Amino acid sequence: MIPMIDAADLTAGDKTAVSDLRVAATQTGFAVVRNTALSAERVNEVIDTYRAFFRLPAEEKARIDMARTGANRGWGAPGSEQVDASANPDYKQFFDSGFDLPFDDPRAGLAVYAPSRWPQAPDGFREVIQRYYTDACGVAMGVLRGLAQAIDAPRDYFDGAFDVPMALLRGNYYPERPAWATEKDFGIATHTDYGCLTLLATDGSPGLEVRRRGGGWLPVSAAPGAFIINFGDMMETWSNGVVRATPHRVVGGDHERISVPLFFNPSSDTNVAPIGSGEVLLAGDHLQARFAETYVHLQKK
Numbered sequence: 001m002i003p004m005i006d007a008a009d010l011t012a013g014d015k016t017a018v019s020d021l022r023v024a025a026t027q028t029g030f031a032v033v034r035n036t037a038l039s040a041e042r043v044n045e046v047i048d049t050y051r052a053f054f055r056l057p058a059e060e061k062a063r064i065d066m067a068r069t070g071a072n073r074g075w076g077a078p079g080s081e082q083v084d085a086s087a088n089p090d091y092k093q094f095f096d097s098g099f100d101l102p103f104d105d106p107r108a109g110l111a112v113y114a115p116s117r118w119p120q121a122p123d124g125f126r127e128v129i130q131r132y133y134t135d136a137c138g139v140a141m142g143v144l145r146g147l148a149q150a151i152d153a154p155r156d157y158f159d160g161a162f163d164v165p166m167a168l169l170r171g172n173y174y175p176e177r178p179a180w181a182t183e184k185d186f187g188i189a190t191h192t193d194y195g196c197l198t199l200l201a202t203d204g205s206p207g208l209e210v211r212r213r214g215g216g217w218l219p220v221s222a223a224p225g226a227f228i229i230n231f232g233d234m235m236e237t238w239s240n241g242v243v244r245a246t247p248h249r250v251v252g253g254d255h256e257r258i259s260v261p262l263f264f265n266p267s268s269d270t271n272v273a274p275i276g277s278g279e280v281l282l283a284g285d286h287l288q289a290r291f292a293e294t295y296v297h298l299q300k301k
């Protein structure tokens with residue numbers, strides 16, 4: 001069973017909400033969070049906005065193809081991400097945007113803070129996506145405060161680490177599963193997320209499957225307005241394995257599907273080495289290493 005958590009209860013420190021989040025973080029790996037500051041209307045607007053972008057001709061999207069850059073901002077064409085080395089590159093396409101650094105920030109040269117690349121169409125795309133980015137980061141921070149409490153740390157434990165978040169907002173577009181797809185082809189192949197917390201909105205249709213600890217796959221879906229959350233590799237490392245990163249995938253089926261993950265990651269100079277280990281592992285290096293493994297254009301050949 002995937003826990004269902006009320007965000008307002010979590011903010012209030014409600015015991016049940018906190019203990020449900022503890023179960024999600026340490027056992028099931030996934031939860032559904034509802035009653036956040038983001039309404040179903042807002043999420044539908046974002047999904048419709050991404051859909052209008054994905055419907056543009058490929059030549060148009062190619063003008064902001066991330067493959068021509070050394071970073072991961074803009075359009076990711078089908079086949080541009082390979083999250084599992086034993087599977088083929090994913091057949092999904094996607095659009096990634098990131099945190100807007102002030103222009104004089106000394107971190108401006110880092111790929112993890114690369115400037116977003118915006119399409120000329122559809123109208124209003126940038127405004128809708130940036131507004132959602134800001135508000136989704138707020139919702140994610142609220143979940144992290146609950147997580148801190150759930151793992152017996154002070155509620156503000158993570159706050160200082162996320163003031164310049166390497167947060168990446170993605171729109172995923174899965175077409176109908178292609179007729180040519182083999183058992184090595186996926187919408188997105190089996191993977192764990194790379195960062196700390198993923199806040200996932202979807203169009204409500206099924207497709208996501210979560211690996212059960214005992215084996216097998218559990219379908220998880222949530223209507224727009226509810227969010228699927230899970231934890232990534234960085235949080236697993238940082239928490240000394242207390243919080244777990246859980247593998248998941250989308251095989252794809254007979255319908256198109258849009259999902260919108262916010263990958264919520266701390267500032268690049270955060271030490272995410274296991275707490276108490278005395279080691280140093282910078283969040284920026286951790287994240288960049290995972291990007292270099294999985295984005296085809298960043299893979300070392």
Ligand SMILES: O=C(O)CCC(=O)C(=O)O
Nearest residue numbers: 172188193208250259261
């Ligand atoms: O589309 C989904 O439901 C999951 C997407 C996902 O796992 C990802 O983008 O990391």
Ligand SMILES: [Fe+2]
Nearest residue numbers: 191192193248
């Ligand atoms: Fe994922």
